[in-house]
Amino acid sequence: MKTRKINLDRTPIESEYVQSKQNFDHVLSNYKAIKPTLWKNPWFYGPIGLASIALVVALSIGGNENEPSKAVTEIPVVEFPEDTKCIHPILEKEDVAFEVFQVDPLNDEKLQLKSGTTIEIPKGSLEAKKTEENVTVKVREFKTKAESFVAGIPMDYGSDKAFESAGMIEIRGFQDGKTVVISPEKPIEISLSLSQNSNGFGFWKLNEDSKEWIKYPTIVSDFENKGIDNTTKISNFKKNKVDEEIIQINTKIDQLEEPQKSDYMLANKGGQVFDIDFKPSDYPELEKLKGVEFEVDSKVKYDKNFTKKTWNTVDLTKSGNQYLVKFTNAKEEIQLPVRPVLTGARKEKAEIEFQKVFDTYNETKNELISEKEKLEKSKKEQQAKFDQIVHDAKQMMKADSKKEELNAIKKIDFRLLAWGVYNCDKPISYPKPLAKELAFLYENNADINLSAIYVFDGDKNVRYSFGEATRHSLTEFGFNLKHKTTLIAIDKEGEISYVKDVDSQNLDLGRIKFKRIQEKDVNLNYIEKLINESTLDT
Amino acid sequence: MSVNPLYHQSKVRLEEELDWIQRAQKDPNHFGPLYKKYHEQIFRYIYQRMDDEETAFDVTSQVFMKAMKNLHRYEYRGVPFSSWLYRIAKSELYQSFRDRKAERTVNLETLHLNEMIDEFEEDSSEENRSKLFKCLAKLKEDDMQLIEMRFFEKRTFKEIGEILDITENNAKVKSFRALERLKNIFIK
Numbered sequence: 001m002k003t004r005k006i007n008l009d010r011t012p013i014e015s016e017y018v019q020s021k022q023n024f025d026h027v028l029s030n031y032k033a034i035k036p037t038l039w040k041n042p043w044f045y046g047p048i049g050l051a052s053i054a055l056v057v058a059l060s061i062g063g064n065e066n067e068p069s070k071a072v073t074e075i076p077v078v079e080f081p082e083d084t085k086c087i088h089p090i091l092e093k094e095d096v097a098f099e100v101f102q103v104d105p106l107n108d109e110k111l112q113l114k115s116g117t118t119i120e121i122p123k124g125s126l127e128a129k130k131t132e133e134n135v136t137v138k139v140r141e142f143k144t145k146a147e148s149f150v151a152g153i154p155m156d157y158g159s160d161k162a163f164e165s166a167g168m169i170e171i172r173g174f175q176d177g178k179t180v181v182i183s184p185e186k187p188i189e190i191s192l193s194l195s196q197n198s199n200g201f202g203f204w205k206l207n208e209d210s211k212e213w214i215k216y217p218t219i220v221s222d223f224e225n226k227g228i229d230n231t232t233k234i235s236n237f238k239k240n241k242v243d244e245e246i247i248q249i250n251t252k253i254d255q256l257e258e259p260q261k262s263d264y265m266l267a268n269k270g271g272q273v274f275d276i277d278f279k280p281s282d283y284p285e286l287e288k289l290k291g292v293e294f295e296v297d298s299k300v301k302y303d304k305n306f307t308k309k310t311w312n313t314v315d316l317t318k319s320g321n322q323y324l325v326k327f328t329n330a331k332e333e334i335q336l337p338v339r340p341v342l343t344g345a346r347k348e349k350a351e352i353e354f355q356k357v358f359d360t361y362n363e364t365k366n367e368l369i370s371e372k373e374k375l376e377k378s379k380k381e382q383q384a385k386f387d388q389i390v391h392d393a394k395q396m397m398k399a400d401s402k403k404e405e406l407n408a409i410k411k412i413d414f415r416l417l418a419w420g421v422y423n424c425d426k427p428i429s430y431p432k433p434l435a436k437e438l439a440f441l442y443e444n445n446a447d448i449n450l451s452a453i454y455v456f457d458g459d460k461n462v463r464y465s466f467g468e469a470t471r472h473s474l475t476e477f478g479f480n481l482k483h484k485t486t487l488i489a490i491d492k493e494g495e496i497s498y499v500k501d502v503d504s505q506n507l508d509l510g511r512i513k514f515k516r517i518q519e520k521d522v523n524l525n526y527i528e529k530l531i532n533e534s535t536l537d538t
Numbered sequence: 539m540s541v542n543p544l545y546h547q548s549k550v551r552l553e554e555e556l557d558w559i560q561r562a563q564k565d566p567n568h569f570g571p572l573y574k575k576y577h578e579q580i581f582r583y584i585y586q587r588m589d590d591e592e593t594a595f596d597v598t599s600q601v602f603m604k605a606m607k608n609l610h611r612y613e614y615r616g617v618p619f620s621s622w623l624y625r626i627a628k629s630e631l632y633q634s635f636r637d638r639k640a641e642r643t644v645n646l647e648t649l650h651l652n653e654m655i656d657e658f659e660e661d662s663s664e665e666n667r668s669k670l671f672k673c674l675a676k677l678k679e680d681d682m683q684l685i686e687m688r689f690f691e692k693r694t695f696k697e698i699g700e701i702l703d704i705t706e707n708n709a710k711v712k713s714f715r716a717l718e719r720l721k722n723i724f725i726k
Contacts, residue, residue, distance in 0.1 A: 006646065
């Protein structure tokens with residue numbers, strides 16, 4: 001493998017779609033097809049195989065021939081565990097309540113939640129088995145750290161990030177206790193109200209099997225992406241076509257051969273021409289061209305004053321197709337490559353022919369150049385138009401986003417194709433582990449046999465989790481010392497304790513003292529107060 | 539007051555998984571729960587590294603077929619069954635590249651680029667994103683794998699170690715060095 005391709009922001013694939021592609025029966029049948037037959041197995045010819053044959057032979061001889069053989073093939077029923085979901089409330093007696101709606105699957109329905117979130121269920125969206133009966137739609141939102149904590153929503157993203165949430169919703173639909181399928185043709189449209197503007201936040205769906213958050217498209221971002229992509233594609237397409245034409249013209253220009261005077265036996269402008277005597281019998285091809293002269297090959301470096309010198313002998317020779325003239329006197333000898341050139345009427349005729357060809361060449365070349373210039377101009381114009389479109393689109397988007405900010409529309413719209421938990425979030429890095437080793441104690445200085453510690457950052461809507469059943473061990477425990485922080489600890493007996501607004505003095509002493517919560521006090525409101533937040537409704 | 543036991547059950551899950559494996563070792567028809575549990579994870583691992591979705595589904599099926607074929611060799615070492623599946627997936631993936639003479643693909647999101655630029659303590663400007671994009675193309679395959687698993691797929695060092703069959707600590711060290719090498723290319 002020598003090359004590597006990098007794709008940026010590929011459209012994510014929905015979990016439901018991947019799951020729809022599961023086909024265990026197909027894998028199983030393929031597996032059975034590739035499994036070698038018994039006699040093809042190497043062990044068959046080994047001691048075990050031979051022993052098996054012997055046993056079969058012995059049984060067939062000794063067995064009762066009248067008794068039919070009982071080949072029982074037991075196909076086991078594969079039972080999946082009932083609970084594969086990952087949302088489990090932290091506390092036994094407290095959870096975030098659902099708002100419950102009865103929806104008629106044969107009508108367009110609009111559900112309005114207390115928070116301002118709206119859910120539009122088009123007619124035919126809920127593929128209920130009993131269309132004449134209502135579908136129960138249960139919805140709950142998690143607007144605060146306390147709510148997502150109490151509900152047991154996993155808020156970690158990847159291995160070193162936690163989500164800061166702007167809004168989260170869980171929605172499910174049932175009829176007779178069974179989940180109702182949502183028609184992919186008629187998705188449910190949700191406009192989720194947020195606790196803050198969604199700028200800088202992403203949108204995610206919880207994969208309840210893997211406990212991972214998977215990116216999920218929103219209606220706005222979908223539209224924006226498609227709009228820009230299509231414009232870019234059109235522009236690129238046109239750009240490529242024009243570029244290709246320019247390349248073709250350049251190739252044609254390169255391929256045009258400029259007529260050379262040498263091909264017409266004409267002297268080049270500025271070429272040194274001279275006349276010499278030669279034996280016509282030695283060069284019959286030159287004898288036909290009466291009055292032929294010779295031009296020195298322009299590529300050769302030579303002393304141009306050689307004609308002013310006195311030479312004793314001047315001889316014409318030929319090496320292959322190349323004519324050579326050798327000048328000799330008592331002091332020196334020079335040899336120059338030459339070519340015969342026409343004179344007189346022949347020269348005039350050749351010149352007329354050469355000019356004709358040269359004019360045609362020039363005409364063709366000029367036509368190609370002018371065509372190329374036109375294409376380049378059109379390319380520039382197209383680019384300018386495209387740049388303007390992009391610029392206008394960006395300006396529009398900027399204006400829209402400014403308008404949205406001004407109107408303080410804190411909501412995000414998305415289409416629902418499957419029930420589950422959807423979240424408008426921003427990943428925040430986990431804090432660095434505290435450098436100092438800490439003792440976790442109850443107020444009476446007894447050690448806490450910790451199961452987990454949850455850190456609630458007062459400056460951000462984020463929770464960090466450490467300990468059992470979390471992605472971070474207790475040794476990684478840390479928090480931002482500059483932020484107002486509340487800690488909630490759960491010990492191995494299930495007892496809950498807390499530290500409100502952690503005091504840095506405690507840290508200096510190398511210990512954190514937790515206060516036990518009375519069982520009667522443990523509820524959502526209490527936790528909300530602990531971590532200094534209140535619901536949007538209050 | 540007690541904590542909901544379902545929330546703290548990773549060991550229980552591992553034991554349950556071992557039971558499925560042992561049943562599947564005796565009879566492949568029992569492989570179903572393992573297939574259902576890991577199909578998406580393995581598909582996503584493969585699809586992250588290739589362009590063609592259909593081929594990714596085919597390779598995923600191939601991985602499970604191979605797993606079923608070799609299940610009698612599998613030994614439980616107290617780690618999730620997925621580690622073993624990932625190793626088969628890696629081998630099948632590269633085999634598929636060789637068979638189809640296809641090129642290896644890396645899929646990443648702008649968000650990932652921003653996170654990495656943050657790691658380098660630089661501004662996540664368009665210029666820096668474009669620069670990092672080019673640097674990633676220059677990275678050696680071994681380093682790319684580590685960066686991909688750690689930063690784009692958000693795997694823990696423990697999981698990276700299990701997939702690459704190295705210790706957690708070694709995975710940490712190797713990932714750190716890969717990041718350093720990328721940073722050096724980026725800063726130059």
